[in-house]
Amino acid sequence: MEAMLSHQHFPSSAIQRRLCPLNLHNRLTRPSSCLPLRAQKSGITEGSDSALEGKVSDLKISEQEVGMYQNEVVESQGIRIRRRPPTGPPLHYVGPFEFRLQNEGNTPRNILEEIVWHKDKEVAQMKERKPLYTLKKALDNVPPAKDFIGALRSAHQRTGLPGLIAEVKKASPSRGILREDFNPVEIAQAYEKGGAACLSVLTDDKYFKGSYENLQAIREAGVKCPLLLKEFIVEAWQIYYGRSKGADAVLLIASVLPDLDIKYMIKICKILKMATLVEVHDEREMDRVLAIEGVELIGINNRNLETFEVDLGITKKLLEGERGELIRQKDILVVGESGLFTPEDIAFVQEAGVKAVLVGESLIKQSDPGKAISSLFGRDISE
Numbered sequence: 001m002e003a004m005l006s007h008q009h010f011p012s013s014a015i016q017r018r019l020c021p022l023n024l025h026n027r028l029t030r031p032s033s034c035l036p037l038r039a040q041k042s043g044i045t046e047g048s049d050s051a052l053e054g055k056v057s058d059l060k061i062s063e064q065e066v067g068m069y070q071n072e073v074v075e076s077q078g079i080r081i082r083r084r085p086p087t088g089p090p091l092h093y094v095g096p097f098e099f100r101l102q103n104e105g106n107t108p109r110n111i112l113e114e115i116v117w118h119k120d121k122e123v124a125q126m127k128e129r130k131p132l133y134t135l136k137k138a139l140d141n142v143p144p145a146k147d148f149i150g151a152l153r154s155a156h157q158r159t160g161l162p163g164l165i166a167e168v169k170k171a172s173p174s175r176g177i178l179r180e181d182f183n184p185v186e187i188a189q190a191y192e193k194g195g196a197a198c199l200s201v202l203t204d205d206k207y208f209k210g211s212y213e214n215l216q217a218i219r220e221a222g223v224k225c226p227l228l229l230k231e232f233i234v235e236a237w238q239i240y241y242g243r244s245k246g247a248d249a250v251l252l253i254a255s256v257l258p259d260l261d262i263k264y265m266i267k268i269c270k271i272l273k274m275a276t277l278v279e280v281h282d283e284r285e286m287d288r289v290l291a292i293e294g295v296e297l298i299g300i301n302n303r304n305l306e307t308f309e310v311d312l313g314i315t316k317k318l319l320e321g322e323r324g325e326l327i328r329q330k331d332i333l334v335v336g337e338s339g340l341f342t343p344e345d346i347a348f349v350q351e352a353g354v355k356a357v358l359v360g361e362s363l364i365k366q367s368d369p370g371k372a373i374s375s376l377f378g379r380d381i382s383e
């Protein structure tokens, strides 16, 4: 069934809260109202690229998603993270009285939800300052994206060990400040010298003390490794912004983004020649992501981002049996993420089937993060 909703069908306040699964409206100069879903499906939007129109035209809004509120779609896909706070605490009725319980329903349930809600507001402000059309112009002057997946594959072939994505991160919600004397460019150069195939650069300021300036500075310092934009992506605008600062790849978190957003963002990245690292943490997320066309790189995060619990067994569990088989058939490259501290840890996730690893804490905390790579892998992987 074709989605045939239009503004006339809903009062405008309802439309604003109705699902905009693709966040396509974010590509418009028009403020936050949703487009009719028919327009979203056909990709016919003001000011959109013709290339992008062609690519998004085959995105399908499932019948059951039409007319759902954003948090409802998220829930229907088993996603626990709500993208926005529900509008106001629920109303309670007692006899003739009506009252609202403060802090019920509209406080984040965990750190990831808190980050996502904050991101939503932050991006809205950033977009005001730099609308999409100015970003697109800026992209004309940015060198082409480097081959992130190619770099991981060739490092794996060269060393016989998982290709390393070394993370430039000053702090995290679970570990606090990881490194006081934090010079992102020096750290990036040390990682490159130590044999990292790619780098992951945290750009979130509030929770990770990172920045887009760090990303840009690393790129402009002549570091050759491809760079991952390590952000909490909630809107396509962030992908364009990251590209304008020199990112070659972007992280998409399956516990935050519904399938349609992931599909749409992958297509945008393909147009921008960027790679997407789609991150999962459980079987349900893995199955959702394996069903999405165009996924080439999957990250298995051993850290539960809601509870911070780390378990390397997650990587093993998600690569066993039919899932592992499908991943091999599709030639998807898998990255083992978080909690890797020793050569035994690297061997464990490699044995499980990963061909790349993403490592932050165990490298960044060492006085020489480049040399720390040899200790982590049990040998020098720089040549």
Ligand SMILES: O=C(O)c1ccccc1NCC(=O)[C@H](O)[C@H](O)COP(=O)(O)O
Residues within 6 Å of the ligand: 111, 112, 167, 169, 172, 173, 174, 175, 301, 303, 305, 308, 337, 338, 339, 340, 358, 359, 360, 361, 362
């Ligand atoms: O690490 C956190 O505290 C965290 C909290 C909320 C969302 C994301 C978070 N971390 C992102 C990551 O998973 C890691 O930065 C990355 O995988 C590297 O992990 P590690 O080697 O354990 O530093």
